[in-house]
Amino acid sequence: MSKRNQILAGILLAQVLLAVFVLWPRSAPASAGAPLFADFEASDVTSLKISDQDKNMVELKKLGSDWVLADADSFPVDASKVTPILDKIAAIGTNRLVTRTSDSHKRLQVAADDFLRKVEFTLSSGAAHTLFIGSAPGTRATHVRADQQSEVFLASDLSSYEVGAQETSWIKTTYVSITQTEMIGLTVTNITGTLQFSKDVSGAWMLDVLPAGAALDTGAVTSLVSQAANVTLLKPLGKQAKPEYGLDKPQATVTARVKSGDQPITTLTLTIGAKDATDNSYYVKSSASEYIVKVSEYSVRDFVTKTAQDFVQPPTPTPAPNTTPGG
Known part of the structure; x- marks a missing residue:
């Protein structure tokens, strides 16, 4: 077969294939059928x-x-x-x-x-x-x-x-969210007294009632600051404070001082009310929200129970003297 005939045959084959593709019967796409709720938008x-x-x-x-x-x-x-x-x-x-x-x-x-x-x-x-x-x-x-x-x-x-x-x-569960690097002070008041934390010029945390000669447990402070900066709610309750919430006689109050760039210092206060024994949650009200909520015991327990002694770094144990003969 000459080269010219080969080209013509190829063109004819392409035309046949195109015709088959166009005319071949196709099944209709799958339908979802009638909607389950005809009047639903x-x-x-x-x-x-x-x-x-x-x-x-x-x-x-x-x-x-x-x-x-x-x-x-x-x-x-x-x-x-x-x-x-x-x-x-x-x-x-x-x-x-x-x-x-x-x-x-x-x-x-x-x-x-x-x-x-x-x-x-x-x-x-x-x-x-x-x-x-x-x-x-x-x-x-x-x-x-x-x-x-x-x-x-x-x-x-x-x-x-x-x-x-x-x-x-169905809701956003973040109740308190503060950038920790912008928090410059934290005050916690509970039944044991008041703890005043603040940052020095280098950005390190200090505690005003740290006993003389004691070292601050920076890990414990960082953990407390993290809890104050991020509070997640379990259940929103509404805007009305009910007696059972115990917010008029709180278990603890937590006040964070925040400095963002050149903006003025702002404060946010968290009032921790009564504990609900049915689910071990606490009633809580943030000054930045209209709503009272319930939060987990884990989220706020440290604010209710911690004392100054909990932020003192334990002394390094002194090694016992070697009493082995010839040692």
């Missing part, structure tokens, strides 16, 4: 109530464009945690049917009295719906059921772990 949701199998429950509501906790004087919710969940609920389709009967609801953990999560939401139209989120048969599949329907479907991009039934799943 993420932007229309005005409230969410989430429950779990351990009887935890949290309720979120929308105020204007903001999300807040319904039961904590409208404590701010992190909207970046809410919007993705609403979008995932809106995307649930009915193309992956698991069962049409209620016999398997308990086994799939989407029964009205046996579920991993129950999500109750209200729309701006006034319509209310319930979504049960159950077990996960695979890494990207979760059993779900809507309202009073018997049908159970698989959701491909939603899991019960993403939909927490506690406040901390």
